Amino acid sequence: MSAIKHRVKRLTSQLEEVAQRGMDRHIRLGVTGISGAGKTAFITALVNQLLQAESHQLPAWQVMAQGRYLGGRIAPQPDLTLQPFDYTGAIACLQQAQPVWPPSTRNISEIRLALRYMPDKGLAGQIGRPVTLYLDIIDYPGEWLLDLPLMQQEYEQWCEQIWPQLQLPAWGELTESWCARAAALSTDATEADIAELAQEYASLLLTLKLQRGASLLQPGRALLPGELAGAPVLAWFPLPPEKLANLGEESSLRQTLMSRYQAYRDQVVTPFFRDYFARLDRQVVLVDCLSALNQGRDQVEQLAQTLQALSHSFRYGPGSMVTRLFRPKIDRVLFAATKADHLTVDQHHNLLQLMHSLMKSSRRQPRYFGTQMETLVLSAINATRQGQMERDGRTVSVVSGTDLSGAKSVRFPGEVPASLPGNGFWQEQGFSFQPFSPPGWDGQDALPHMRLDYALQFLIGDKMR
Ligand code: GDP
Numbered sequence: 001m002s003a004i005k006h007r008v009k010r011l012t013s014q015l016e017e018v019a020q021r022g023m024d025r026h027i028r029l030g031v032t033g034i035s036g037a038g039k040t041a042f043i044t045a046l047v048n049q050l051l052q053a054e055s056h057q058l059p060a061w062q063v064m065a066q067g068r069y070l071g072g073r074i075a076p077q078p079d080l081t082l083q084p085f086d087y088t089g090a091i092a093c094l095q096q097a098q099p100v101w102p103p104s105t106r107n108i109s110e111i112r113l114a115l116r117y118m119p120d121k122g123l124a125g126q127i128g129r130p131v132t133l134y135l136d137i138i139d140y141p142g143e144w145l146l147d148l149p150l151m152q153q154e155y156e157q158w159c160e161q162i163w164p165q166l167q168l169p170a171w172g173e174l175t176e177s178w179c180a181r182a183a184a185l186s187t188d189a190t191e192a193d194i195a196e197l198a199q200e201y202a203s204l205l206l207t208l209k210l211q212r213g214a215s216l217l218q219p220g221r222a223l224l225p226g227e228l229a230g231a232p233v234l235a236w237f238p239l240p241p242e243k244l245a246n247l248g249e250e251s252s253l254r255q256t257l258m259s260r261y262q263a264y265r266d267q268v269v270t271p272f273f274r275d276y277f278a279r280l281d282r283q284v285v286l287v288d289c290l291s292a293l294n295q296g297r298d299q300v301e302q303l304a305q306t307l308q309a310l311s312h313s314f315r316y317g318p319g320s321m322v323t324r325l326f327r328p329k330i331d332r333v334l335f336a337a338t339k340a341d342h343l344t345v346d347q348h349h350n351l352l353q354l355m356h357s358l359m360k361s362s363r364r365q366p367r368y369f370g371t372q373m374e375t376l377v378l379s380a381i382n383a384t385r386q387g388q389m390e391r392d393g394r395t396v397s398v399v400s401g402t403d404l405s406g407a408k409s410v411r412f413p414g415e416v417p418a419s420l421p422g423n424g425f426w427q428e429q430g431f432s433f434q435p436f437s438p439p440g441w442d443g444q445d446a447l448p449h450m451r452l453d454y455a456l457q458f459l460i461g462d463k464m465r
Contacts, residue, residue: 025131025132025133025134025463026133026134026136027133027134027135027136027281027282027460027463028136028138028279028280028281028282029135029136029137029138029280029281029282029283029284029459029460030138030140030276030277030280030282030283030284030330031043031137031138031139031140031283031284031286032139032140032141032142032144032145032283032284032285032286032310033142033284033285033286033287033288033338034141034142034143034215034288034306035104035105035106035141035142035143035209035223035224036104036288036291037142037286037287037288037338038286038288038338038339038380039104039105039139039141039286040090040101040102040103040104040105040139041101041102041338041380041381042284042286042336042338042380043085043087043090043111043137043139044087044090044091044094044102044380044381044447045380045381045447045449045452046137046380046452046455046456047074047085047087047111047113047137048091048446048447049446049447049449049452049453049456050072050113050115050135050456051071051072051073051074051113051446052445052446053446054445054446055067055069057445057446057449057453058452058453058456059453060451060453060454060456060457061453061456061457061461062457062461062464062465063117063461063464063465064453066120068117068118068119068120068464069115069116069117069464070116070117070118070130071115071116072113072114072115072116073113073114074087074111074112074113074114075112075113075114075134076112077110077111077112078110078112078136079110082108082109082110082138083107083108083109083110084109084110084111085109085110085111085137085139086102086109087111089102089103090102091443093438094381094438094441094447095441095442095443098406098437099437099438099439099440099441100437100438101437101438105139105140105141106141106224106226107140107141107224107226107227108138108139108140108141108144108226108272108276109138109139109140110136110137110138110139111136111137111139112134112135112136112137113134113135113137114132114133114134114135115132115133115134115135115460115464116130116131116132117130117131117133117464118130118131119131119464119465120465121465133460133463133464135460138276138280140272140276141220141223141224142215142285142306142310143215143217143220143221143223143224144220144221144224144272145220145277145310145313146215146216146217146218146220146306146309146310147218147219147220147221147269147272148269148273148312148313148321148322149309149321150218150219150264150265150269151265151269151270151273151321151325152321152325153265154258154261155244155257155258155261155262156241156244156245158218158238158261159238159239159240159241159244160241162218162238163179163238163239163240163241165216166178166179166238167179170212170298171208171212171214174204174207174208174211174212175204175208178197178200178201178204179240181197181200182197182201182237182238182239182240183239183240183243185197185239185253186253187247187248187251187252187253187254188251188252188253189252189253191256194235194236194253194256194257195232195235197237198222198234198235198236198237199235201222201237201238202222202223202234205217205222205223206223209223212295212298212299212302213291213292213295213296213298213299213302213303214299214302215302215303215306216302216305216306216309219234219264219269221234221264221268222234228268232260233260233263233264233267233268234260234264235260236256236257236260236261236264237257239253239257273325273326274326277313277328278326278327278328278329279329280328280329280330281329281330281331281332282330282331282332282333282334282459282460283314283330283332283333283334284333284334284336284455284459285307285310285311285333285334285335285336286336286338287303287307287335287336287337287338287355288337288338288339289303289337289351289354289355289358289416290339290342290343290351290416290431290433291433293416293417293430293431293433294430294431294432294433296426296430297420297421297423297426300358300420301420303358304358304359304360304420307335307355307358307359307362308359308360308362311333311335311359311362311363311373312362314328314330314333314371314373315362315371316328316330316370316371330371331370331371331372332371332372332373332374332458332459333371333372333373333374334373334374334375334376334455334458334459335355335359335363335373335374335375335376336375336376336377336378336455337351337352337354337355337375337376337377337378338378338379338380339379339433340377340378340379340450340451341379341381341382341383341384341399341401341436341450342384342399342413342433342434342435342436343399343413343416343433344386344397344398344399344412344413345386345397346397347413347415347416348377349377349418350415350416350417350418351377351416352375352376352377353418353419354416354417354418354419354420355375355377356375357418357419357420358420359375363375374458376451376454376455376458377450377451378449378450378451378452378454378455379449379450379451380449380452381438381439381447381448381449382439382447382448382449382450383401383402383436383437383438383439384399384400384401384436384439385399385400385401386398386399387399387400387410389410389412391412396412397412398410398411398412398413399411399413401436401437401439402436402437402439402440403434403435403436403437404435404436404437406437409436411434413433414431414432
C-alpha cells in the first residue's frame with residue numbers, strides 16, 4: 001500500500017513539474033531609441049531593480065506589491081552570437097567614488113534574466129510552487145530601426161527621397177560641399193574614390209546629428225556600424241537623382257553603388273529585422289525630448305519626424321509594410337520620455353504632453369492594429385534630488401545634483417512646453433537642461449529611479465499573474 005502511495009506521490013510531483021515547466025514563461029523585450037536617449041542607463045537600472053529592489057521601491061509593479069516576487073538572477077545568454085549587455089561593467093561605472101555614466105549603446109546586445117515569482121491564479125497558482133519568467137532584454141540602436149523602409153526601396157528611390165533632405169536650408173551650410181563632390185563624381189570613379197566619399201558621408205551624418213540634432217538619417221549603420229565598421233557593405237552614399245538618371249546602365253559608379261545598397265539591404269537590414277526585430281514580444285522606445293529642446297526648434301521637429309517613423313515600425317495590420325515583410329509579434333510598445341530627473345516633478349505632465357504632441361496621430365494607430373501602446377515619463381537613474389528654495393521672495397521648486405565637472409549644483413530647470421513652441425518663442429529664449437553626473441551609490445539598495453515600476457507593470461506585469 002505504501003509503495004502505491006509512494007508511486008502516486010512521485011507521479012503527482014512529476015506531473016506538477018511538467019505542468020510547472022510548461023508554465024515557465026519567456027518574453028523578449030527590445031529596448032531602443034536614438035543614441036543618447038538613455039538605453040544603457042535604462043537597461044542597467046531595470047536589471048538592477050529586478051535583481052535587488054525591495055517592494056517599497058517598485059510599488060506599481062503588482063507582483064512585487066503583492067509580495068509574490070521572489071527575486072531575479074542573470075541567466076546564461078541564449079543567443080551566443082550576440083554581444084552580452086555589460087551589466088557588471090555598467091554597475092562598476094556607477095559605483096566608483098566619482099561615478100560616471102556607463103558607455104552608450106553602439107551595437108546590439110542581450111541579457112537574460114530569470115525572474116521567480118508565485119503565481120496568483122490558474123493551475124500554477126493552485127500548485128503553489130514558484131514559476132520562472134525568462135526575460136531577454138535586447139538593446140539595439142534606434143538608428144537601425146529607421147532603416148526599415150529601405151527593405152522596400154531600390155537605390156534610385158532611396159536617392160530621390162534622401163537627396164532633397166540633404167538640401168534642407170537648415171543643413172545647407174554643412175552639406176553643400178559634400179553634395180557638390182558627390183554631384184561631380186566621375187562616372188568611372190575608382191574604389192578608393194567611392195570609399196573616401198562614403199567615409200565623408202558617414203562623417204557628414206554624424207556632424208548633422210551633433211550640430212543640428214538630426215536623427216532621421218540613413219543608412220543607420222553609417223552612424224553606428226557595429227561590427228561592420230570599415231566593411232565595403234557600408235561604402236555607398238546617395239547621388240543626385242538627375243545624375244543617377246543620366247548614368248548609363250554600364251557605368252561602374254552606378255553599378256557599384258547599386259550593388260552595395262542591395263547588399264546592405266539584403267545582407268544587413270533584412271537579417272536584422274528577421275532575426276531580431278520580428279522575434280521581439282515587447283518593445284521600449286526611449287525618447288530624449290530635453291536634449292532636442294536644448295538644441296532648438298529644428299531639432300524638436302526632427303525628433304517629431306523620427307518618433308513618427310519609429311512608431312511606423314510597430315504599425316502592423318492588413319496591408320502594412322511591416323506585415324508584408326515578416327510576421328512581427330510585438331503586442332506592447334512603451335514610448336518613454338527619459339531623464340525626467342532633470343526636471344521638477346510639476347513639469348512631468350508637460351513633458352508627457354510634449355511627447356504626445358510630437359508623436360501626433362502615430363500614437364493612436366498601433367492600438368487599432370492590435371498593438372497596445374503606452375507612454376510614460378521616467379528617470380532610469382535619478383541623478384538629482386527634488387527641493388525648494390526662495391527666489392525673489394517666492395518659493396520655487398528646484399533640483400540639486402552634481403554637474404559633470406563634479407561641482408554641486410542647484411538648478412531651477414524651468415518649464416517644459418506642452419507642445420512645440422512657435423517661432424517667436426525660440427527667437428526670444430531657449431532651453432537649457434544640462435546633464436548631471438550619476439548619483440553617489442554604494443550598491444546596497446537598488447538605484448534611485450522614477451516610474452520604472454510603471455514601466456515594469458506595463459511590460460511584464462500581465463505575464464506574472
Ligand atoms: P544610449 O546611447 O541610448 O545608450 O544612452 P545612455 O544610456 O548612454 O545615456 C546617454 C546619457 O544620458 C548618459 O550618459 C547620461 O548623461 C544621460 N542619462 C541617461 N539616462 C539618464 C537618467 O535616467 N537620468 C539622468 N540624469 N541622465 C541620464
